[in-house]
Amino acid sequence: xxxxxxxxxxxxxxxxxxxxxxxxxxxxxxxxxxxxxxxxxxxxxxxxxxxxxxxxxxxxxxxxxxxxxxxxxxxxxxxxxxxxxxxxxxxxxxxxxxxxxxxxxxxxxxxxxxxxxxxxxxxxxxxxxxxxxxxxxxxxxxxxxxxxxxxxxxxxxxxxxxxxxxxxxxxxxxxxxxxxxxxxxxxxxxxxxxxxxxxxxx
Numbered sequence: 001x002x003x004x005x006x007x008x009x010x011x012x013x014x015x016x017x018x019x020x021x022x023x024x025x026x027x028x029x030x031x032x033x034x035x036x037x038x039x040x041x042x043x044x045x046x047x048x049x050x051x052x053x054x055x056x057x058x059x060x061x062x063x064x065x066x067x068x069x070x071x072x073x074x075x076x077x078x079x080x081x082x083x084x085x086x087x088x089x090x091x092x093x094x095x096x097x098x099x100x101x102x103x104x105x106x107x108x109x110x111x112x113x114x115x116x117x118x119x120x121x122x123x124x125x126x127x128x129x130x131x132x133x134x135x136x137x138x139x140x141x142x143x144x145x146x147x148x149x150x151x152x153x154x155x156x157x158x159x160x161x162x163x164x165x166x167x168x169x170x171x172x173x174x175x176x177x178x179x180x181x182x183x184x185x186x187x188x189x190x191x192x193x194x195x196x197x198x199x200x201x202x
Contacts, residue, residue: 001187004155005195009157016041017041019022019040019042019043019046020032020033020036020040020041020042020043021040021042021044021046021055022042022055023052023053023055023056023057024055024056025056025152029042041095045061049105049107050074050106051106051107051110051111052065057064057116058112058115058118059113059114060118062107063111063114063118063119063122064121065123066103066106066122066123067104069103069126070103070104070122070125073099073100073103074100074128077095077100078101078132080092080095081095081096081129081132081133082132082137083132089133089134092133093133093149096129096130096133097114100129103123103152104122104126105157105161108158108161109162109165110162112158112159112161112162113175119154119155119158122154123153126151126153126154127142127145127190129145130145130149130151132144133146134149144201159182
């Protein structure tokens with residue numbers, strides 16, 4: 001048989017860059033790692049499945065990245081949820097819950113143990129949006145606005161997500177999944193808190 005006059009193009013393999021990150025509180029780094037006889041470049045942070053993992057797992061990089069994304073989305077939505085918008089309050093609140101809130105709650109089961117100063121970055125954004133939506137005057141406290149709108153704080157939201165995640169794991173058919181949320185013993189090298197702490201102590 002003669003070869004086809006129009007051969008199909010061959011799609012080349014795409015190799016995504018990999019890096020080596022040592023997750024520790026120490027200044028020392030693990031020895032270099034090879035992949036296909038090539039040394040992997042070492043880095044202090046890496047993005048995996050949309051989550052920024054930094055060397056010390058402080059989640060600072062992840063939260064600041066999300067804050068930038070939220071500010072950009074808020075600017076694009078200002079015409080519909082801003083102070084001059086004629087949209088009803090309940091619809092403005094729905095826009096926040098459907099479009100903006102999922103941006104910062106993504107992966108919250110992992111980064112919820114971030115420090116209070118880092119969580120406050122997202123809390124300030126939420127307060128800013130709620131003040132814009134309600135067109136609240138400056139003298140009305142943020143706590144009153146959240147109470148009237150029945151909007152939980154970032155910490156309260158984190159505890160709720162953790163509790164729901166634990167329930168799903170407790171009823172998971174796989175034994176390996178059941179143990180993911182069990183209390184871990186031994187020295188905690190990276191964080192003072194685990195997600196289990198927010199459920200058991202919350």
